[in-house]
Amino acid sequence: MQNQIKKNKRQPRFVGFFKRLFREKPMGLAGGIILLLALLVAIFADFLAPYGFNEVNMAQVLKPPSFTYLLGTDNLGRDMLSRIIYGARISIIVGICASAMDVIVAVFIGFVSGYFGGKVDLIMQRFVDAIIIFPNLFLYLAVMSVTGPGLTQVIFVLGILSGVGSSRIIRSAVMQTKLNTYIDASRAIGSPHFLVLIRHILPNVMAPIIIIFSIAMGGMIISEASLSFLGLGVPPPAPSWGGMLSGSGRRYMLTAPWMAIWPGLFLSIVVYGVNMLGDAVRDLLDPRLRGGVGGLGEYGVKKAKKALEKKQNMASLNKDK
């Protein structure tokens, strides 16, 4: 009897989620592993990097990759491998913090706008409209020119401005949830709005929140790199992967191509991993993709095959005619 109860006990949600990820989305899992590796490299950069990220050695300038300098050195004799390793830290910090900021802003605007509706919604949405019509990089550049470059500034600017855009997804999810009777019931027994939002709305819009976070991350890392590339992101000598591709990276790209190759390559690999994971998470969580074929993994594949067989049968029947 005791065993029975134990068996039936539901496992924590995220364990089940990871099991599904493992079973149904091997590519997503691979992406997760890439992200985990990048995370570990970022955390243990101090132990992993053979040299300091800003350790200038004028005797070893522009050296091609060798055993002492696995990825070569830059125009100041700094070890590229060490700079890449420390660069992971910047990319990961921006990726996580800016996406978190994005979600916070999106939830705030989306909740207020979607839940209260009416005039509040009408007014707030005009502000949202007014911000999303700016070409993103133009607006980022303009705001960064006022705040000045820096890691914190990049996180806030990217997070807040893209959060405004993502708020529309949260808003529509909130508006749909609001229609349920249990919301009215909760209000009828006297729950204050805040409680309704936290206890009843939030759990129901958790899926889009997680999706926004996981999809935003790759974009944030690329945006930081783009801003640093244009000279308004994380300022040198901090080893931002985007920043390493601009300035000296571009000036010496023909004599020392490794200075431009490595930062972009690692940037692409990490963003690829993040995007693969984000895609898998979305497929597993997005209710719109459920019931169809995309979101159901193994079962979906079987279903698709069956459907495809049916179609082919039909097609062959048609041909026979």
Place this chain on the structure above:
Amino acid sequence: MKGYLIRRLLLIIPTIFISTLIVFIIARSIPGSAVELMATEMETEGMISGGVSVDVDYLRAKLGLDVPMHIQYFRWISAIVTRGDFGASLWTGIPLSEEFGLRYPVTFELSLMSMIISILVAVPIGVYSAIRQDTASDYLGRTFAIVGLSIPNFWVATMIVIFPAIWWGWAPPIEYIPITKNFFGNIGQFLIPATIMGISASAGLMRMTRTLMLEVLRNDYIRTAWSKGLTEKTVVLRHAFRNVSLPLITMLGARIPGLLGGAVIMEQIFGLPGIGRLMVEAINDRDYPIISGVNLIMAAFTLVVILITDISYAYLDPRMKYK
């Protein structure tokens, strides 16, 4: 339909008003020290003729920072509305409207070419990926999309400059060739940056096409079409894709801001004197009137494009006529 049009047009007014406020606030929140910094820079770089020392107060007046905020805003807006005067460069004194007129064809051509390339790449792959869902070709298409989203434009561009230069000593032309002087030279020059932009833009577009197709393919009328015995080509192109093309057009309109953002980087790398380049130059020079003016024009342009796509959507979609 009429009601929709009127509502849609009326909603533009507050939106454009708020965007002017945003631009205004950004431009006016220049840190106070920046003005002093500009003054010293102007002196040292000899931008002001005759080596006259630059008065900070003079500079403030020139930036319009010497009067209260609401008057500043009113002056700025009325200059734009009545005279089309978006301000002038602090350094060269050239009005933005003039500078913009010279620069926009480059960005326009680049964006248009990359958009065409992205549609040509994305739509066929997206449709094929959807009708062969969960097959090897679908996975290939989706992997292409994720790879495209993951590789930063500026890195690809840099690699395209580096490798041919090292292997064959070939480099893309650095100097801008106007289309009026040499048509093929111009197209050739734009082709590389436009392809890079187009392919990276096609990643997102391909996913959208695929998702939209998958949604449409689940409809009953598709089953009806199949059961009528129509060929796959007819079902896919006539019955499914037609219904996808409309929302796709709206989504294309919504992607224009992103496309213009990408142009900033491509213009920078390939030395094209477009609006993105103007923006980066203005930022490096702390040319605030240009920064705010360019942003406002870009926002207004995007707004108009989104409006046109929305209205044409309403006009083309028969379901909207009865609403």
